[in-house]
Amino acid sequence: MTTNTADVLIARKGISGRRRDPLFWTSVGFLGVVVLVAIFAPFLAPYDPEAIDFAAIWSQPSAAHPLGTDQLGRDLLSRLILGTRESLIGPFLLLVGATILGVTIGIVAAWNGRWIDVLLARITDVMFAFPGLLFVVLVIAVFGEGAATAVVALALAYAPVIAKFTRSIALSELARPYVDAYRVQGVGGATIATRYVVPNMTPALLGYLVVLFGEGLMGLATLSYLGFGAQPPSSEWGLMVQEGQDGIVLGHFGPTLVPGIAIAAVVVAVNIVGVRLAERMGARA
Amino acid sequence: MNTSATPLVVADGLHRAFHVARGADPVVAVDDVSFTIEAGEALGLVGESGSGKSTIARILAGLERADSGSLRVAGIDRRTVGHGAAARLARARQVQMVFQDPYGSLDRRLTVEQTLTHAMRLHGLAGGRDAKGGAAELLERVRLSATQARLKPYQLSGGQRQRVAIARALAVEPAVLVLDEAVSALDVSVQAQILELLDEIRRESRISLLFVSHDLAVVDEVTDRVLVLFGGAVVEEGRTQDVLRKPAHPYTRLLIASVPGPGWDPHDVIARRAAFELSRSDAST
Secondary structure, eight states: OHHHHHHHHHHHHHHHOSSSOHHHHHHHHHHHHHHHHHHTHHHHOSSOTTOOOGGGTTOOSOSSSTTOBOTTOOBHHHHHHHHHHHHHHHHHHHHHHHHHHHHHHHHHHHHHOHHHHHHHHHHHHHHHHSOHHHHHHHHHHHHOOSHHHHHHHHHHHHHHHHHHHHHHHHHHHHTSHHHHHHHHHTOOHHHIIIIIIHHHHHHHHHHHHHHHHHHHHHHHHHHHHTTSSSOTTOOOHHHHHHHHGGGGGGTOOHHHHHHHHHHHHHHHHHHHHHHHHHHHHHHHO | OOOSSSOSEEEEEEEEEEOOSTTSOOEEEEEEEEEEEOTTOEEEEEOOTTSSHHHHHHHHHTSSOOSEEEEEETTEETTSOOSSHHHHHHHHHHEEEEOSOTTTSSOTTSOHHHHHHHHHHHTTSSOGGGHHHHHHHHHHHTTOOGGGGGOOGGGSOHHHHHHHHHHHHHHTOOSEEEEESTTTTSOHHHHHHHHHHHHHHHHHSOOEEEEEOSOHHHHHHHOSEEEEEETTEEEEEEEHHHHHHSOOSHHHHHHHHTSOOTTOOHHHHHHHHHHHHHHHHHHHO
């Protein structure tokens, strides 16, 4: 009996323990490298990502072009490196906007209940019933296409989802007696929420938000692929996939595969980090 | 400021009902309860679960409002104090509260010292530099060491946490301290230490206590006078010694008989409880 419990505990530590989690740390390391690449992109790229070279259209990987070139002879490695910036900043801004909006709405709904809560429930019901992309395309149809609109549209689509999640955590957090203790001390409601309750919820929210970052990255890439997001000559990864697909029928897979793999790798790494963070924080709370 | 004519706390005809479900009759938690607490006096509230004792404590602490009746502390009506921050703080300096759950009533992000300095700064009772000195003094009053000041709640035992909660309440220098089942979650030896601490605090300052507990032995130890509550109403009140030694009301006798001891039989208690319910319904119809 005792040994059984001990075995289980040891096995668990193997999965979620701080040191023995190579998958988590590999993902963190990979994402760290990607961020560094984004920061130092202009120094790392061997070519100007927008330099057209008709002498080297659809060239195979070589010493001159390690990942080959696209239909305009542009160096794929340079485009990938520079594209890291737009491909990461977009989902980051989208997440910041959606988080500020969603957490505010969620905590207000949990705190005061009543009509804000009902309104939130209705909005999220509509959002869940409605394909997310359709809503985003609607916003873009109204405000015009472009990277900024795509970010705003997706932020508006994610805010109710974050709000709903925040509300569920906030409800249990607000039921803790330390919130009453602050009220008895004479701390105002807004101060309790922003200064004490939100920081206490952060561990529970963090993993979820990291996973949403991956989803946002994919969403923005999808919009760019469809022509609603980043516009040429940008080397945003979704746009690169779209521009490269003309080559597929001619047997040139590089221009679509390179950005496609980059998107997949970053999203998978972000998901691993997010899920593991959520597990750890859950275990700690 | 406090004349011998008017007690520190005067509650008159407090009433509170909760609407549990739409269409259902409201549940009366507090039914026409009146009591007084003199400066330096300890008043006990006893009764079974659902007798309304916690609701009365929360009304006094300002966490719950009374539907009707009046509640005055030091001559000021708690119900008509304004809404602003100054009024909130003034109300907080009248009454502080210690909660039942020592695990949830402290903010788990803050160290012991931060918990205390936040409370003191909020009330302007310690200007920046000497807030730490104030915290050290408070910790000494509740018999915690200076090294424990840097610990977070999860590093403390239940008894130590409850000492921190008491120190936090004292930080505001209140006239009345409400203790809602404050020692009920602690084991017997730790309970005795906390009770001794409360005794010391009462000897040092003329603080008044409202002591809510289902544990009659503890109430006997701490309080001068006691109110016995049943179904939200006061059924008996008087000096604690008299009420517990020579109970006049059948419910008080039942409550005393329910305490496990030698020759105690749970079936007997349940049977007497049923007989009491029956006699009450006969009397009311």
